[in-house]
Amino acid sequence: MSIEAKKNSQISLDSEIFKPEDEQTVSDIIRDCYKKNLPIEIIGSNSKNFIGYNLQSAKTLDFSNLSGIIEYLPEELYIKVKPGTPLVLIEETLDKNNQQLAFETIDFGFIQNGKSNKGTIGGYVACNFAGSRRFKLGNVRDHILGFRGVNGKGDIVKSGGTVVKNVTGYDLSKVVTGSFGTLIALTEITLKVSPKKSSQSTIAIHTDNSIQVSQLFDKILSSSNEVSGSVYIPDEPKNKKYNLNKSEIFKFNDLKYEGSFLAFRLEGDKKSIEERKKDLTKELELNKFKISTLDFYQSVLFWQKINNLELFTSTRNNILRVVIPPASSEKLMKYLKNKYKFYIDWSGSLFWIEVEDKEETNIKDIKRFVLDIEGYLTVIKKSEKFSFEESLFTINENGLLISKKIKESFDPKKIFNPGKMYREI
Amino acid sequence: MSELALPKIDENVIQKKDFIVRKLKKITRSENVLSHPDEIKPYETDALSAYKQTPLTVVLPEKTKEVSEILKFCNEENIKVIPRGAGTGLSGGALPLQDAILLGLGKFNRILEIDFENKCVVTQPGVTNLGITHAVQHKGFYYAPDPSSQIACSIGGNVAENSGGVHSLKYGTTTNNILGAEMVMMDGTICKIGGKTLDQEGYDILGLLCGSEGLLGVITEVTVKILKKPQSVRAALIGFPTIEDGGNCVSDIISNGIVPAGMEIMDKALIVATDNFAKAGYPKDAEVLMIVELDGTKSEVDNMLKQVGEIAKKNNSNSIKLSKNEKERLAFWSGRKAAFPACGAMAPDYYCMDGSIPRGKLSLILKEINNLSKKYNLAVANAFHAGDGNLHPLIMYDGSDKEQLRKTEEFGAEILKTCVKLGGVLTGEHGVGIEKRELMCEMFNDNDIQQQLSIKKSLDEKNLLNPGKVYPILRKCAEEGRIHVHRGEEKFPDIPRF
Numbered sequence: 001m002s003i004e005a006k007k008n009s010q011i012s013l014d015s016e017i018f019k020p021e022d023e024q025t026v027s028d029i030i031r032d033c034y035k036k037n038l039p040i041e042i043i044g045s046n047s048k049n050f051i052g053y054n055l056q057s058a059k060t061l062d063f064s065n066l067s068g069i070i071e072y073l074p075e076e077l078y079i080k081v082k083p084g085t086p087l088v089l090i091e092e093t094l095d096k097n098n099q100q101l102a103f104e105t106i107d108f109g110f111i112q113n114g115k116s117n118k119g120t121i122g123g124y125v126a127c128n129f130a131g132s133r134r135f136k137l138g139n140v141r142d143h144i145l146g147f148r149g150v151n152g153k154g155d156i157v158k159s160g161g162t163v164v165k166n167v168t169g170y171d172l173s174k175v176v177t178g179s180f181g182t183l184i185a186l187t188e189i190t191l192k193v194s195p196k197k198s199s200q201s202t203i204a205i206h207t208d209n210s211i212q213v214s215q216l217f218d219k220i221l222s223s224s225n226e227v228s229g230s231v232y233i234p235d236e237p238k239n240k241k242y243n244l245n246k247s248e249i250f251k252f253n254d255l256k257y258e259g260s261f262l263a264f265r266l267e268g269d270k271k272s273i274e275e276r277k278k279d280l281t282k283e284l285e286l287n288k289f290k291i292s293t294l295d296f297y298q299s300v301l302f303w304q305k306i307n308n309l310e311l312f313t314s315t316r317n318n319i320l321r322v323v324i325p326p327a328s329s330e331k332l333m334k335y336l337k338n339k340y341k342f343y344i345d346w347s348g349s350l351f352w353i354e355v356e357d358k359e360e361t362n363i364k365d366i367k368r369f370v371l372d373i374e375g376y377l378t379v380i381k382k383s384e385k386f387s388f389e390e391s392l393f394t395i396n397e398n399g400l401l402i403s404k405k406i407k408e409s410f411d412p413k414k415i416f417n418p419g420k421m422y423r424e425i
Numbered sequence: 426m427s428e429l430a431l432p433k434i435d436e437n438v439i440q441k442k443d444f445i446v447r448k449l450k451k452i453t454r455s456e457n458v459l460s461h462p463d464e465i466k467p468y469e470t471d472a473l474s475a476y477k478q479t480p481l482t483v484v485l486p487e488k489t490k491e492v493s494e495i496l497k498f499c500n501e502e503n504i505k506v507i508p509r510g511a512g513t514g515l516s517g518g519a520l521p522l523q524d525a526i527l528l529g530l531g532k533f534n535r536i537l538e539i540d541f542e543n544k545c546v547v548t549q550p551g552v553t554n555l556g557i558t559h560a561v562q563h564k565g566f567y568y569a570p571d572p573s574s575q576i577a578c579s580i581g582g583n584v585a586e587n588s589g590g591v592h593s594l595k596y597g598t599t600t601n602n603i604l605g606a607e608m609v610m611m612d613g614t615i616c617k618i619g620g621k622t623l624d625q626e627g628y629d630i631l632g633l634l635c636g637s638e639g640l641l642g643v644i645t646e647v648t649v650k651i652l653k654k655p656q657s658v659r660a661a662l663i664g665f666p667t668i669e670d671g672g673n674c675v676s677d678i679i680s681n682g683i684v685p686a687g688m689e690i691m692d693k694a695l696i697v698a699t700d701n702f703a704k705a706g707y708p709k710d711a712e713v714l715m716i717v718e719l720d721g722t723k724s725e726v727d728n729m730l731k732q733v734g735e736i737a738k739k740n741n742s743n744s745i746k747l748s749k750n751e752k753e754r755l756a757f758w759s760g761r762k763a764a765f766p767a768c769g770a771m772a773p774d775y776y777c778m779d780g781s782i783p784r785g786k787l788s789l790i791l792k793e794i795n796n797l798s799k800k801y802n803l804a805v806a807n808a809f810h811a812g813d814g815n816l817h818p819l820i821m822y823d824g825s826d827k828e829q830l831r832k833t834e835e836f837g838a839e840i841l842k843t844c845v846k847l848g849g850v851l852t853g854e855h856g857v858g859i860e861k862r863e864l865m866c867e868m869f870n871d872n873d874i875q876q877q878l879s880i881k882k883s884l885d886e887k888n889l890l891n892p893g894k895v896y897p898i899l900r901k902c903a904e905e906g907r908i909h910v911h912r913g914e915e916k917f918p919d920i921p922r923f
């Protein structure tokens with residue numbers, strides 16, 4: 001460790017938990033671990049630490065002190081931050097300028113222990129789990145313009161920049177996003193930000209019919225009316241295994257009927273929303289259904305609840321995240337119906353599924369079904385009884401082969417978060 | 426043009442040519458292996474036509490399995506391979522090497538599946554960008570990224586270059602619009618990446634492949650997303666008395682929360698050039714001219730257009746026209762689309778560069794370019810994708826004058842370096858190729874480059890797939906980095922240039 005770094009960080013390399021405050025210290029710590037073959041666990045604020053395999057590591061690199069907004073240029077549509085910056089701080093800062101992270105963030109705090117905990121931006125980028133707007137506006141990876149970080153040898157590397165049009169060298173921002181801290185310790189992240197729309201409204205279509213639901217999803221995806229959220233919330237199976245909280249959580253003055261419903265969101269200025277609503281009434285043949293309309297405030301709250309995964313608040317069961325080609329939503333819906341508690345986002349592409357803790361073999365069956373329809377499954381939350389027989393992430397043989405090579409090029413001694421995603425990585 | 430450093434020639438491979446051709450003829454049909462000079466000629470260069478090189482041989486396989494066998498063979502025999510799509514690349518990415526096999530994907534020209542239910546198209550890489558839109562437009566769908574070469578360039582090339590278009594500001598570039606790919610690695614392994622789902626589990630290999638300029642794998646299949654066409658599209662044509670006013674207007678539009686589908690700026694030199702050439706009727710008193718295109722629902726577009734008009738007025742615009750119909754909208758674009766040929770008509774040669782800068786630095790860079798123009802005594806015209814900060818300066822010169830050529834090269838390099846100094850990058854959409862290779866050190870240090878090279882090494886251990894591209898060979902910043910177009914030699918003269 002350089003004398004300079006020591007002075008800055010006051011950290012001895014003998015400690016087990018490091019809370020570096022600058023990039024050089026991060027580099028020094030990692031270089032030391034690289035030399036000594038010591039595995040390191042990288043954490044932001046531990047808000048999503050329950051996702052992935054638990055790991056054993058000699059050292060912990062805690063990024064909560066490497067925090068703060070480095071540069072925010074609203075008119076350039078980017079914000080540059082340190083990895084330990086709380087996501088909430090970033091969202092509040094953008095909000096003051098009427099801007100947002102367009103991919104919409106998910107708050108995993110509710111399923112973990114019943115209250116909000118969005119964690120740090122570094123942790124969020126490491127997971128690449130966007131919220132409801134993803135099907136329209138892209139995932140986290142589509143909004144990372146550049147980064148700085150330290151690879152597994154202790155080298156400081158950067159990629160990308162602050163501009164949206166950039167093809168100078170490989171697009172490493174994509175690769176490190178969603179890598180669960182197994183490739184690089186991020187020290188600086190530049191995100192693309194977008195203007196917020198002035199208003200929004202949500203329309204709920206009350207239906208319990210899987211065929212109708214999948215047809216509606218398809219029509220929404222086929223529409224040019226820029227629907228920015230499209231979910232289906234079925235009634236829970238009448239089964240004590242699950243917390244039957246749906247009617248409690250989705251209690252809104254203007255949600256007029258009981259039972260299952262599909263809801264879609266329109267954002268924009270009021271006139272445009274009205275115009276698109278009219279158009280969609282024709283496209284979706286809404287006069288055939290019972291309809292509820294949520295105004296601006298209710299709509300905002302509604303999508304917060306969706307992206308807080310509030311239906312699964314404090315659950316002790318397993319939570320699965322499944323992504324499939326949207327046209328297969330009807331099949332999967334039928335498979336899950338009355339057996340599992342679930343809901344569907346991204347207009348048929350994303351399923352959040354709760355599986356009772358004693359039924360782990362069912363996870364295997366669901367996974368087989370999902371692979372058959374060419375989707376993938378991630379075990380997000382594991383019940384206490386989860387035995388780890390099933391792998392938590394999906395990957396095919398070739399994917400694993402290339403992933404191993406990529407891992408080796410960033411972290412040749414596999415010291416970062418070993419086994420967090422795949423045992424071999 | 427300066428002498429170009431290329432990877433060391435492997436004489437051994439050149440001597441084995443007959444053996445190699447025989448082997449290739451066993452893998453694919455013999456007529457797919459070209460070795461007659463006349464047949465090979467079209468493959469000597471891409472759209473960076475100043476550089477030419479005859480490859481050892483050209484092979485045009487028809488099946489993924491053939492690609493796999495060719496690569497496996499080449500890997501075993503230490504033979505270099507250059508992948509090529511339609512050859513419209515502007516940075517020399519598909520430039521052959523004397524001791525390399527040129528692998529053309531031209532016969533992979535079929536759309537394999539149109540899946541309206543999953544809003545995607547599965548296609549072979551040789552299909553043109555526009556070919557995809559043509560296949561789905563009868564149902565009102567289209568493929569969003571629209572490079573101006575779209576009638577000719579291949580979707581495989583688009584993935585390799587992560588190509589963009591005038592509508593990238595709102596709809597993103599290639600990387601934001603593809604779901605899956607099949608690629609063959611240098612050792613012959615065939616890999617399926619992604620599929621019809623949004624994103625994939627694990628590392629974003631698709632994101633890495635996109636923009637990798639043919640260095641990491643040969644793309645043999647692509648699954649692209651398709652979108653429904655917007656209901657209404659309108660444009661505004663706005664003139665400003667000063668560069669600052671135009672630049673401020675761009676920032677103001679964005680700050681007001683408007684995301685145009687496209688936002689283009691031309692400077693005085695280009696306004697004059699294009700107006701003489703295309704008679705687009707652009708305002709003569711404008712120092713800069715801006716085209717703002719908006720799409721969405723009718724009232725939304727009308728409303729945004731009105732707002733854009735007001736913002737422009739606040740920024741001292743001296744003329745505003747709002748398109749009333751499709752004909753007018755296309756007329757606004759006609760001059761802009763003639764930008765490249767218009768410059769071609771003004772001087773024997775022109776160089777086009779492709780840096781990106783933060784939008785707000787527009788007036789700074791234009792001023793700097795004007796100063797450099799005086800310093801080098803060379804005329805320059807500027808086209809700018811203002812929405813996403815991508816700048817295309819066109820330097821006009823006479824290539825038969827060696828001294829002018831040298832000065833032009835210096836001028837070009839200075840512009841790109843200035844882009845980087847202002848917080849921008851060397852290339853927004855044309856790729857690094859051989860052209861900006863030696864300028865990479867302007868943006869990246871050794872660590873950054875080493876990280877990229879170690880990825881390359883992990884996927885292509887012997888550095889046989891498209892070697893000599895993207896990463897500096899000389900390990901110093903040489904004076905290169907522009908498109909070189911000589912009158913009469915220009916490739917794809919019919920394609921509108923942006």
Ligand SMILES: Cc1cc2nc3c(=O)[nH]c(=O)nc-3n(C[C@H](O)[C@H](O)[C@H](O)COP(=O)(O)OP(=O)(O)OC[C@H]3O[C@@H](n4cnc5c(N)ncnc54)[C@H](O)[C@@H]3O)c2cc1C
Binds near residue numbers: 577638
């Ligand atoms: C007039 C004109 C206008 C242009 N306008 C634009 C524009 O607006 N925006 C823009 O982004 N670009 C533009 N370009 C540049 C060019 O069209 C794009 O870069 C395009 O994507 C290249 O596609 P191609 O099929 O011609 O690829 P090629 O030129 O054949 O190859 C380009 C690179 O991709 C690699 N490659 C090609 N196919 C494959 C494959 N199947 N697998 C692996 N690697 C492969 C090659 O090795 C090479 O490195 C323009 C070019 C011209 C001539």
